[in-house]
Amino acid sequence: MELTGAEIFVRSLHDEGVDLVFGYPGGAVLHIYDALYTQDKVNHILVRHEQAATHAADGYARSTGKPGVVVVTSGPGATNAVTGIATAYMDSIPMVVFTGQVPTHLIGNDAFQEADNIGITRPCVKHNFLVKDVADLAETIKKAFYVATTGRPGPVVVDIPKDVTAQKTEYSYPDKVSMRSYNPVHVGHAGQIKRAVRMMLDAKRPMLYTGGGVILGNAAESLTAIARALNYPVTNTLMGLGAYPATDPQFVGMLGMHGTYEANMAMHHCDVLIAVGARFDDRVTGNIEKFCPNASIIHIDIDPASISKNVKVDIPIVGCVDNVLKAMLAELGNSKQQPGEGTLDGWWQQINEWRSRECLKYDRDSELIKPQYVVETLYKVTGGDAFITSDVGQHQMWAAQYYPFDKPRRWINSGGLGTMGFGLPAAMGVQLAWPDDTVACITGEGSIQMCIQELSTCLQYALPIKVINLNNGYLGMVRQWQEFFYQKRYAMSYMESLPDFVKLAESYGHVGMQITSPADVEGALIEAMQMKDRLVFMDFLTDREENVYPMIPAGGGQNEMILI
Amino acid sequence: MRHIISILMENEAGALSRVAGLFSARGYNIESLTVAPTEDPSLSRMTLVTRGTDEIIEQITKQLNKLIDVVKLMDMTEGPHIEREMMLIKVRAQGEKRNELKRVSDIFHGRIIDVTDETYTIEMTGAGDKMDAFVQTLDAGLIIEVVRSGVSGIGRGDRSLKL
Numbered sequence: 025m026e027l028t029g030a031e032i033f034v035r036s037l038h039d040e041g042v043d044l045v046f047g048y049p050g051g052a053v054l055h056i057y058d059a060l061y062t063q064d065k066v067n068h069i070l071v072r073h074e075q076a077a078t079h080a081a082d083g084y085a086r087s088t089g090k091p092g093v094v095v096v097t098s099g100p101g102a103t104n105a106v107t108g109i110a111t112a113y114m115d116s117i118p119m120v121v122f123t124g125q126v127p128t129h130l131i132g133n134d135a136f137q138e139a140d141n142i143g144i145t146r147p148c149v150k151h152n153f154l155v156k157d158v159a160d161l162a163e164t165i166k167k168a169f170y171v172a173t174t175g176r177p178g179p180v181v182v183d184i185p186k187d188v189t190a191q192k193t194e195y196s197y198p199d200k201v202s203m204r205s206y207n208p209v210h211v212g213h214a215g216q217i218k219r220a221v222r223m224m225l226d227a228k229r230p231m232l233y234t235g236g237g238v239i240l241g242n243a244a245e246s247l248t249a250i251a252r253a254l255n256y257p258v259t260n261t262l263m264g265l266g267a268y269p270a271t272d273p274q275f276v277g278m279l280g281m282h283g284t285y286e287a288n289m290a291m292h293h294c295d296v297l298i299a300v301g302a303r304f305d306d307r308v309t310g311n312i313e314k315f316c317p318n319a320s321i322i323h324i325d326i327d328p329a330s331i332s333k334n335v336k337v338d339i340p341i342v343g344c345v346d347n348v349l350k351a352m353l354a355e356l357g358n359s360k361q362q363p364g365e366g367t368l369d370g371w372w373q374q375i376n377e378w379r380s381r382e383c384l385k386y387d388r389d390s391e392l393i394k395p396q397y398v399v400e401t402l403y404k405v406t407g408g409d410a411f412i413t414s415d416v417g418q419h420q421m422w423a424a425q426y427y428p429f430d431k432p433r434r435w436i437n438s439g440g441l442g443t444m445g446f447g448l449p450a451a452m453g454v455q456l457a458w459p460d461d462t463v464a465c466i467t468g469e470g471s472i473q474m475c476i477q478e479l480s481t482c483l484q485y486a487l488p489i490k491v492i493n494l495n496n497g498y499l500g501m502v503r504q505w506q507e508f509f510y511q512k513r514y515a516m517s518y519m520e521s522l523p524d525f526v527k528l529a530e531s532y533g534h535v536g537m538q539i540t541s542p543a544d545v546e547g548a549l550i551e552a553m554q555m556k557d558r559l560v561f562m563d564f565l566t567d568r569e570e571n572v573y574p575m576i577p578a579g580g581g582q583n584e585m586i587l588i
Numbered sequence: 589m590r591h592i593i594s595i596l597m598e599n600e601a602g603a604l605s606r607v608a609g610l611f612s613a614r615g616y617n618i619e620s621l622t623v624a625p626t627e628d629p630s631l632s633r634m635t636l637v638t639r640g641t642d643e644i645i646e647q648i649t650k651q652l653n654k655l656i657d658v659v660k661l662m663d664m665t666e667g668p669h670i671e672r673e674m675m676l677i678k679v680r681a682q683g684e685k686r687n688e689l690k691r692v693s694d695i696f697h698g699r700i701i702d703v704t705d706e707t708y709t710i711e712m713t714g715a716g717d718k719m720d721a722f723v724q725t726l727d728a729g730l731i732i733e734v735v736r737s738g739v740s741g742i743g744r745g746d747r748s749l750k751l
């Protein structure tokens with residue numbers, strides 16, 4: 025039987041195993057929306073702004089490992105989605121975004137709601153496709169999911185002109201697709217793995233530095249196994265939190281600009297660094313000239329282009345991190361040389377000395393609500409087992425520092441692009457994927473207003489997200505830099521004319537709370553968590569000028585942290 | 589160092605812009621770039637001349653390989669290869685200059701392919717530095733127009749870039 029392009033679109037999604045898409049309708053995708061209307065296999069979540077559709081799909085993907093799926097219309101629909109696409113791209117999140125396009129005969133004519141979606145998204149997608157013929161539609165969709173989810177994952181855009189969704193053809197969805205130009209590597213080079221293991225067994229001051237790749241590559245278990253087998257200290261990047269249980273004594277905290285003192289000092293002094301699924305981002309390395317001056321570096325990554333991009337490494341291993349770590353474990357088991365009893369004692373002693381500086385301490389006796397205290401209490405009240413999304417700013421760093429994640433895929437934040445506005449819509453995607461779990465969005469009064477309209481979506485789909493607004497009345501992270509580096513000239517970092525968040529939440533049909541005293545923090549959080557089926561917007565009026573510590577100032581090395 | 593990178597890529601609309609976009613987004617320099625279909629109509633071959641340290645060239649080849657449309661590539665300059673470029677150059681050729689220009693063009697194995705009372709149009713192929721040398725030899729005031737194809741390259745002997 026012949027189907028229209030729009031019907032093929034929906035059938036293809038279903039055959040791909042997609043049951044949830046996020047989107048917003050418009051002229052160019054009317055056929056598609058009509059086809060969605062007449063079936064019940066693929067559910068559609070209507071957001072209030074296309075940026076939120078992409079962030080929600082992104083949150084869904086990060087928390088499940090499955091690709092997020094988005095449908096938006098041509099022109100402004102597609103351009104609104106770009107921020108979310110770029111966000112997913114920077115963090116290598118699998119996502120397929122379908123953009124409507126004007127009919128093929130109008131492309132290039134400055135038609136109504138025409139934008140060059142392929143051109144606009146090209147630098148922020150893993151790949152994109154323009155479908156010019158309905159006969160290619162099903163196969164292109166298959167390819168899009170294949171490219172988005174394999175190798176180093178990333179967003180893929182499929183641009184579909186309106187006439188293609190009306191044309192008819194026979195439908196068949198390919199089982200498999202192969203592309204001669206795209207063959208991601210799976211297993212690591214055996215010789216390199218042997219060399220790496222030898223180097224690791226000889227290490228006196230080893231360090232495991234792991235990133236988002238361990239989470240994306242579902243390698244948390246293998247990482248934990250290898251770290252325990254060797255008694256190595258582990259640090260995670262902002263993107264890698266949860267890959268190694270944060271409450272385990274071998275975990276030395278996050279590293280980088282606002283990482284722990286012990287993690288950064290251990291990085292600086294290590295003799296063998298094993299980087300796993302991490303990319304030596306400038307927020308991690310500090311001044312690259314001063315980075316790990318004494319270390320031989322092993323780098324495991326699925327993307328050859330990540331290796332020796334910023335820092336020259338000694339043993340590169342390209343492959344799926346999980347496969348490589350498993351092969352290393354096997355090699356360790358077979359090796360005659362075994363980790364010497366007590367060889368790392370001196371190293372651990374040194375690390376524990378750094379640890380005893382307690383770099384994350386803060387004033388617990390303050391009359392004001394300390395933002396750190398709110399996050400710690402949230403950890404306590406949720407038993408450390410919630411999904412936490414965040415926006416971007418100081419609150420994001422406090423969330424990363426004071427909510428120790430023991431499991432992967434629980435910590436959902438925009439690390440690479442640093443997109444304010446990410447937190448709430450991402451939480452929607454997470455809550456839809458995990459309807460019975462606690463999902464909290466840690467945000468600031470600046471960030472939350474960038475996608476606040478999604479409170480309406482949350483009501484429509486009854487998403488009981490807990491919004492933790494750490495309200496300091498400032499664009500805090502900007503203010504902190506201005507305080508440190510611009511002699512307190514607070515240019516445009518003060519948020520004037522804030523809404524009454526309680527009333528705002530209420531007017532969207534949710535519960536609003538304002539918390540002004542430290543004594544009320546725990547009680548309020550408990551009360552909010554008990555409202556299992558309600559979204560609760562918790563506006564915490566916090567110490568306004570609290571800063572994020574410790575900190576590596578710009579140009580500093582990892583051993584040059586400012587401590588409180 | 590100057591490198592000649594040859595790329596086989598899917599002959600798809602937009603493939604060229606992916607390469608050009610990659611170079612501008614990452615701040616790599618392109619000295620020249622040529623692209624045309626091969627004997628297999630589904631493939632285009634691109635030749636790209638760029639400059640950079642070893643680290644930058646390594647990144648360039650890795651990033652190019654990462655583009656989904658790129659099927660295969662080779663850094664010609666890593667081994668024996670032949671480099672050719674074609675140039676069409678129109679020069680003012682009057683009076684006693686006519687003979688002199690003809691002589692110089694012959695030395696460089698150029699061919700005069702169009703003649704008027706006042707001009708010669710010379711066709712020349714060779715490696716890029718030969719074109720440079722020829723252009724430099726000429727009195728700048730005589731040059732009306734220079735058209736260069738950009739470099740193409742091919743491996744010597746058994747060395748070849750094919751699927």
Ligand SMILES: Cc1ncc(C[n+]2csc(CCOP(=O)(O)OP(=O)(O)O)c2C)c(N)n1
Pocket residue numbers: 415416417418419420442443444445467468469470471472494496498499500501502
């Ligand atoms: C879309 C976007 N615009 C601007 C920035 C720059 N920026 C980074 S942090 C920050 C302040 C965030 O303020 P708020 O959300 O109130 O959080 P706080 O730092 O106070 O915790 C800004 C403006 C950004 N990251 N994203």
